[in-house]
Amino acid sequence: MARYFIFLAYNGAAYHGWQVQPNADSVQSRLQDALSILLRERTEVVGAGRTDTGVHASMMVAHFDCQQPLDCAQLTFKLNRILPHDIAVDCVKPVVPDAHARFCATSRTYHYYIHTHKNPFIHQSSLYVHYKLDFNLMNEAGKILTSYTDFAAFCKSHTDVKTTLCKVTQAEWFKVDEDRYKFVITADRFLRNMVRAVVGTLIDVGRGRVTLDEFHRIINGHSRSLAGESMPAHALFLHDITYPECLFLKE
Numbered sequence: 001m002a003r004y005f006i007f008l009a010y011n012g013a014a015y016h017g018w019q020v021q022p023n024a025d026s027v028q029s030r031l032q033d034a035l036s037i038l039l040r041e042r043t044e045v046v047g048a049g050r051t052d053t054g055v056h057a058s059m060m061v062a063h064f065d066c067q068q069p070l071d072c073a074q075l076t077f078k079l080n081r082i083l084p085h086d087i088a089v090d091c092v093k094p095v096v097p098d099a100h101a102r103f104c105a106t107s108r109t110y111h112y113y114i115h116t117h118k119n120p121f122i123h124q125s126s127l128y129v130h131y132k133l134d135f136n137l138m139n140e141a142g143k144i145l146t147s148y149t150d151f152a153a154f155c156k157s158h159t160d161v162k163t164t165l166c167k168v169t170q171a172e173w174f175k176v177d178e179d180r181y182k183f184v185i186t187a188d189r190f191l192r193n194m195v196r197a198v199v200g201t202l203i204d205v206g207r208g209r210v211t212l213d214e215f216h217r218i219i220n221g222h223s224r225s226l227a228g229e230s231m232p233a234h235a236l237f238l239h240d241i242t243y244p245e246c247l248f249l250k251e
Contacts, residue, residue: 152224
């Protein structure tokens with residue numbers, strides 16, 4: 001039995017998230033169906049994580065097992081021929097037998113995009129905000145996130161998680177162009193709805209609704225009701241996932 005990592009990207013607008021769900025279209029189900037057709041046996045994939053309904057991925061990673069050795073380049077080509085236009089496979093790589101797309105990941109990075117001038121060409125992948133924001137203050141609040149490890153305040157309520165501990169190593173806003181900005185956040189793991197809740201709270205800071213002292217109190221309060229609203233999913237992208245090089249085999 002051989003194990004492979006598959007690297008893919010997708011526009012999440014048409015899907016109810018990554019994970020297979022009953023009576024709903026998902027990216028995972030589309031990928032599994034395509035692999036099953038090409039490999040001529042039912043093939044299941046395990047993703048590096050979940051993305052919610054409407055969230056996009058510039059990079060998602062999943063692993064699957066196969067009885068026979070595969071031509072990775074040929075499989076990539078064939079997958080892209082039968083997958084819908086909004087899912088694209090970048091590559092397939094052989095990995096060591098115990099490599100796990102979720103548990104072996106060392107970091108994950110998300111991007112959240114906003115624009116301050118109404119633009120009909122990016123509205124499906126960026127959030128339009130019509131109010132002024134203090135990005136310097138928002139970046140000060142972002143630095144505060146890196147000094148904490150418990151992010152229960154930004155975790156979706158009634159979520160069954162064993163721990164709300166995460167190590168955030170970057171949380172920073174960047175100017176993309178004259179009226180476009182992106183928020184970059186990297187951590188070893190993320191909680192359900194965490195990034196969108198963090199963005200909503202940082203925007204409250206940028207609007208002057210939450211002070212930096214209050215931002216500390218929100219985190220220390222460990223209650224989702226204290227933090228800002230969850231921002232819309234359409235502007236969120238899973239951007240990168242990193243793994244130890246020792247997992248990958250030579251083709």
